[in-house]
Amino acid sequence: MYQYDEFDHALVQDRVTQFRRQVERRLAGELTEDQFRPLRLMNGLYLQLHAYMLRVAIPYGTLDSRQMRKLAYIARRYDKGYGHFTTRQNLQYNWPKLEETPDILAELAEVEMHAIQTSGNCIRNVTSDQYAGAAEGEIEDPRIWCEIIRQWSTLHPEFSFLPRKFKIAVTGSEHDRAAVKVHDIGLIMRRDGSGQAGFEVIVGGGLGRTPFIGKTIRGFLPKEHLLSYLEAILRVYNQLGRRDNKFKARIKVTVHETGAEEFTRLVDEEWAAMGDTAPKLPKQEVDRIARYFEPPAFRALPKAAPASEARAKSDPGFAAWVRHNVSPHKISGYAIANISLKPVGKPPGDATAEQMDAVADLADGFSFGEIRVTHAQNLVLPHVERESLPVLYDGLVAAGLAASNIGLLSDIIACPGLDYCALANARSIPIAERITERFADRDRLELIGEMQIKISGCINACGHHHVGHIGILGVDRKGEEHYQVQIGGSATEDAALGRILGRGFSADEVVDVVEKIVDTYLERRTQGESFIETYRRIGQDPFKERVYGTA
């Protein structure tokens, strides 16, 4: 993975010094909260319901064991002993003290981490495929391009006060694990007719109160032009995006109101006019960054993994974990091991300091020290020898990290909700916990198969409810927490927005509703049909009838 050189180090260290000065001025009363607010937001520090919240960037969801141990240390030393992994592959600390936040940033800088641009109306942390570099059939490791984008977007003088926040996601695989079509810009690596690598450029996707699937504005962009084309898109958006209404300020509304065709024309016109002033991407620099993402020293391994196979025969728990949490690796004899942060009855995405340390140790033992964070709020050890899976599994069991439910109904995405967030209308975490308790039975989970439930505590949709197979949205109804349910969404290459089922439900009712939807699916599905396939075949009515009893 990427390692900072002297320039990257200097920038992050200068930024820590700068923030320390700003916090000192705030504590001395030289800055009011109003004046301090834009400054703290430039460093990912939010003021939440009960306390400050610090959002740490995990660039494109990649970190190593040393960084994970530092996150664990910070959780213990400066917070309440845990952290929360988010849908943007970041980590949030929910209880830092203002006066200690510069120290936290200094600790992070020691391991090449920071909180720059994890908030504010700027280009946010770039996200990517958690299987990058390990997935079969990848055109290139997308993290090379993520790191190039990370540097270009860091403290960009022109694009730090955009109409609204701006999120970019990159994938190098056909199968989209990074939800690129619901980002401000989604980049999918492609090859043109001559075999050259480049990007399909998708603009104007997004969730929130007005969800849109992004539009392709360029089918193939040669990769060496990536930064100039991004700069053209951002410049058009910076000038054209609405500033009169923050709910209409995201680029998805700009693209929608301007029309994708006209927006494309404006971008192409700007791109053509840039000439010499366009940011360039010298091949030496691309090669320099690419070297950091060269594959680790994989061993030549036999295809068969007898110890692993024997254990699977004798231990149903291990077999279930392999079935759901282990994915194929591009190298023979290796596997991708997912670590679920969704145990029954616990907040999705939370990990204790002890669990973070355990993951760091297991990464060192079995995955070249590499760890990934997924947008579904789980962790990944990307390069594990198949024959080591039993020992890894035992380590995960010991750390309380062996939930075997990746992609299953209990692998729920949820925002922090009203338990933490100042924007939320309703709680998300308790709903997620109750659903996982209701569906705790392993046989039933397996019978249901792949199912994505996504829960947001307000219309801002941090829990991605629009693209859940079942999406749950918390709303405020006359001071009471209330939940709207929608079905039929998808966040992958067949991205689709779900449709609201009908009138909403109380917190007590919503788990029953989920169960009715699931039961309808089980009754109506044909052999091997997934929930989304069944939904697309039979439509919404049968689900509605079951839920509302309006047959």
Place this chain on the structure above:
Amino acid sequence: MALLESRADGPALIDDRYLRLDETAPIPAEGAVLVSLVRFHAERAALLARKAPLGVWLASNEKPVAVADDLERLALVALDFPVFSDGRAFSSARLLRERYGYKGELRAIGDVLCEQLPFMLRSGFDSFDMKSPKALEEFRAVVGEVRVVYQPTGDGRPTAIDRRLGRR
């Protein structure tokens, strides 16, 4: 109010020699004036015929292409920040400098936040209408605080890529 100018040897407080005219004020016989884009277009010939320096200010929704053909005759272009969070003028500034080749004074007016000064300098601004009585001090504190830049802009500062490749 304090008007700050960025010079090669550092920031300096300067007097504002421009009289900012509203839409109806008569154009004085002498002295530098600063007018809106609307007024510049309406009274262009009369304004350009004067001997004194002329400045035009652009609201954040007015694009610099509107003055591109007259830049050689303008001594000042002022770009307005109605609120500090309205960042359109950053794009306007870069376009003026890098696309239209404007060489005169480029001033940030309106809600100019001291923490934005490094971004403004990089985008091509060289004077700043600041509200704070401690503007000079604040400028010295924030400018140069971060020593590395990643993006090429018209300010010509070597980027991290330039320095890596040993080009400068």
